[in-house]
Amino acid sequence: MNSVINNQDELNALCAELAQGPYFTIDTEFLRDKTYYPQLCLIQVASPEGEPRAIDPLMTGINLQPLFALLADEKIVKVFHAARQDLEIFFNLTGKVPHPIFDTQVAAMVCGFGESIGYYSLVADICGVHLDKGAQFTDWSRRPLSKKQLLYALDDVTYLRDIYEDLTEKLKTTGRLSWLAQEMEILTSDETYQNRPEDSWERIKVRTDKPKVLAVLREVAAWREREAQGRDVPRQRIVKDEVLADMAIHPPETTEELGKIRGLSPDFARGKMGKALLEAVHKGLATPPKECPRVERRPKFPSDMTPTLEMLKMLLRIECAEHGVAPKLVANGEDLEAFVINPEGDLPINKGWRAEIFGTAARKLMTGQIALCMKNKQITRIEL
Secondary structure (H helix, E strand, O other), X not given: OOOEEOOHHHHHHHHHHHOOOOEEEEEEEEEOOOOOOOEEEEEEEEOOOOOOEEEOOOOOOOOOHHHHHHHOOOXXXXXXXXXHHHXXXXXXXXOOOOOXXXXXXHHHHHOOOOOXXXXXXXXXXXXXXXXXXXXXXXXXXXXXXXXXXXXHHHHHHHOHHHHHHHHHHHHHHHOOHHHHHXXXXXXXXXXXXXXXXXXXXXXOXXXXXXXXXXXXXXXXXXXXXXXXXXXXXXXXHHOOHHHHHHHHHOOOOOHHHHHOOOOOOHHHHHOHHHHHHHHHHHHHHOOOHHHOOOOOOOOOOOHHHHHHHHHHHHHHHHHHHHHOOOHHHHOOHHHHHHHHHOOOOOOHHHOHHHHHHHHHHHHHHHOOOEEEEEEOOEEEEEEO
């Protein structure tokens, strides 16, 4: 069998091979600079013992259904590194998120390899191999692929097997497989990959939180999202964010006013898209007050609680170093601020394994049951 799968018979045979093992490693190469949805250009896979292979989805006559069936097979673990974009691709193609999965980047954070560690660093740390990044910025849609491109692509699943087995052993030894499972359930939730047009306004920065402004922004952003999805082009190619934000604050009510907005043209305003955009503006302006969106602004963190926050940050570093976990995976700055204000709140810090390694100690610090001190030139915690 060739290293590149470009016909159905070879793909069927490969999928039959992958189905025999407890796991297989998988990665994708894609482009999305000219499209709304990622354009899948190559799929690399490797069974535990077999040769790594690349599947060419751009070949005429290739039906990926056998691979899709494997991605949904609950008996086989799909091993990715930094899986989110790969999962988005397969969700868009099948309507389902592959499951179960193992993300080696998240697993490495659980095992203390640092925050958001890259694949090449993991290969160097675990496998002792320094990979060539020469084909990192290549056009994967062009054919034929060079030997250098294929070697680069296949490396992404070749060493992933050793990384997976090494991290799995570490997780078993430390009793942290359940920790990773909790993170994977979040990563494989359909909600993570659903781009609802009516929610797209939330990613646009606007200089006010007035409900009527937000109502217009919601409608024009939803219109743009549907246009981008329907045309499969980047949303910024339709209308840029700053134009939509300006329209929300200073809504045009006529075609002439629309055509005078910076970033739009009179021809656009008079055309089909301009009319549809203007209808979205009118719909936003007509939104009843009770139905207008509202943004809950986080209150400014009290300055007198800053010392407490700094102590919590130090405790987080201490606890994570002791347990060999990346602090970023346990809590971020917003989590810590929310905890300082309400230590008993419904927060990730107070749930599951995060509570086990940090949340409980954090509450003790807040209630004076533990303290931080210097010992042997290092900061440590002591029970009071």
